[in-house]
Amino acid sequence: MLDGIADRRAREKASMRQEILDAARDLFVREGYDHVSIRKIAAKLEISPGSLYLHFDDKISIFEYLCRETFDRLSARMKAIVDDPAPALDRLRRAGRLYVEFGLENPQHYMLTFVLGGRLAATPNTAEGDFSRIKAIYMTAGFECLGRLHTMAEHAIAEGALRFHNPAEVTQILWSGLHGLTSNMITKCDFPWIERTRLVDSMVDVLLEGVRSRPTAQP
Amino acid sequence: MLDGIADRRAREKASMRQEILDAARDLFVREGYDHVSIRKIAAKLEISPGSLYLHFDDKISIFEYLCRETFDRLSARMKAIVDDPAPALDRLRRAGRLYVEFGLENPQHYMLTFVLGGRLAATPNTAEGDFSRIKAIYMTAGFECLGRLHTMAEHAIAEGALRFHNPAEVTQILWSGLHGLTSNMITKCDFPWIERTRLVDSMVDVLLEGVRSRPTAQP
């Protein structure tokens, strides 16, 4: 009873936090991190710019949270595939499609984490701008995802399905191929791509055809 | 002799122009187009912001020049391969390696042109910031570059070497795969990549194995 008020407060606070995240996600995806200002987010929510600071420390941490959230979802879905008792090659096919689709559905997060994040992770921390938290996400969520691929590559090798024997090599090839398509389709959205699902399927198919064991073509 | 002074002036001007381009490329790649200001470039060169305008009309045209330069260089090297009278699949293999090697040898040029530039070219033309000139470069120089791959894909299809029949599909797949490896190796230079030449060769091999006609495996 006594805590009813505190409870409601807490609920309201959490709900406002979620509203901020939703508004910010929408804007970030549509306009890009750099072109979204705190004021724009606040205006969209009809609250004051200052109020945002009651829920988040700064602009980057809103984005950071959204990144983590998104990558956790990816990671969970990847895990479901890894744990599936299907042949590894089938699982790799599903994982490949999932990866690309995920990127295309979350283009801002994908680019920031896998491209800008990658760049930042390799940049010494300059005086201005502390992106260490973005780096951290990259190091966890990103590598976790790759880890799933690696596991499946190991399985596939164990099953004799691949013509390569080094799982790292396979992982790096598959990942790079998937990442290339994803980032290309995101950044070059004016390019005359062929039909989207076909392209994704073909890409995954090409990569898997390229790595799997040659059918022992014999008499 | 007589024009010694004018010559030296011209040389100095060209050299300053080059210094600007180098500084700008470095900053653009490290911090992204939006986070590089004219002042930062000027400060890096220890000249006044205004002086930059003696060499370039505006910020975007510095970027523009850098893009065009890269496209042109890559395109020229690609052309030599296209024109070679070897089987298309062989030429595609050489072109693939060339593409990745070019990127790894000119990481800043590559990232600026193929990652940052792509992003800008796709930026909707808001009131502020007119990227139409960047788009135009992509439409000409960029497509020319890809056009080389496309031509070879056509040749390969004509030769019956591929299991795909749409050259655009093949081009997009190969290019994305190559781009993925290139940009990954550049931006994630801390990643524990396997040995570099092997990785490049394997990637190209996987892509070509993936697209080529299945050997009619039978008795």
Place this chain on the structure above:
Amino acid sequence: MLDGIADRRAREKASMRQEILDAARDLFVREGYDHVSIRKIAAKLEISPGSLYLHFDDKISIFEYLCRETFDRLSARMKAIVDDPAPALDRLRRAGRLYVEFGLENPQHYMLTFVLGGRLAATPNTAEGDFSRIKAIYMTAGFECLGRLHTMAEHAIAEGALRFHNPAEVTQILWSGLHGLTSNMITKCDFPWIERTRLVDSMVDVLLEGVRSRPTAQP
């Protein structure tokens, strides 16, 4: 009581707004629109340039507001005279004196609106600087003001009091004469003018003598 805080805030905001308008008017009149920068206004008020944007959207809208305010005040006073049921010539005399007196009593408002504003309204809309809103004010508030004179000119013509038959012609002549005296007396305040009220009266008298019907001199 309850809203005391909000009230005081609102009052403070309005007062700052007024301070800005006063400072801006002063500077605009003394130095001309182009030579007054947002920074200068801010410096005069000892606030930061950015703070001005809390009260006005941009530079031109400060000017805009000042113009509209002046037109409205003059227009209201003119209206009282137009609506008076006296002979039109008498009303024109009073309106003439009013016009000049208004200008002399509000020299900054007058100069800003009738000299600077006129100039801006006539500035061709180059890429930079859109003065269409200023033009709009002239088209509405300005014409309303002149419209009052025009109405009285029509009345006077209807009463057979004038030797002209085109009310627009009379309006333009009277207005220009009044404006000439007003702006001259304001800007050339060091000039050895004759006694002020006599000069104003004489000017109005000359203009009206000049436009009225000739007394059908003789039998």
Place this chain on the structure above:
Amino acid sequence: MLDGIADRRAREKASMRQEILDAARDLFVREGYDHVSIRKIAAKLEISPGSLYLHFDDKISIFEYLCRETFDRLSARMKAIVDDPAPALDRLRRAGRLYVEFGLENPQHYMLTFVLGGRLAATPNTAEGDFSRIKAIYMTAGFECLGRLHTMAEHAIAEGALRFHNPAEVTQILWSGLHGLTSNMITKCDFPWIERTRLVDSMVDVLLEGVRSRPTAQP
């Protein structure tokens, strides 16, 4: 012979000076003093910005020279009218038309000298911007012109043609009327003025009708 070279040099210098003045006059009239930059003038002449400084000390002195030149022409034409042995009223009519036409043909010079100049003349010399030379022009050319009007007003009074007895009063009235029309027509060039020559003629006519002696209207 020996001085042939020096002569040609001098001639060339004078000619370049004239070319600068011509170009500058054209630009000033068309775009307004503030919107004409030294670089624009230089570009129009296809010379370097620096070269302008071989002929003129600074931007303002180019304008200054043009002002003086223009006003000398006005003054000379006024003098011709004053010295004419026609009745003073006729001469005033011609002078009035001349004044307005002069302003309309040299709008930039007119406005700068009679409006901005007037303002500056009354402004204490602020730190930045020394307009004392413009003031000087105003004090000489401007007052000289007025002096001509004054002389004719004296003549007219001596001839018994005016209903006023103070030449200063008449001068101030006429001048203000003429100035009002001139500056109005210049600054408000979008205003729906009636036909130009008719308006000028009517204005002058109204002013003269307004000041001249009443025809002794009697039997």
Place this chain on the structure above:
DNA sequence: TATGAATGAGTCTTCATTCAT
């Protein structure tokens, strides 16, 4: 808790002027 005014540093760009050559 929530506000919104305030700021200081930053954005690209232009310009009159100087000066070594």
Place this chain on the structure above:
DNA sequence: CATGAATGAAGACTCATTCAT
């Protein structure tokens, strides 16, 4: 004599962030 590179100061405006209320 003429050049043109260089500059420093200024232009309007934006923004993340702070803080008194």
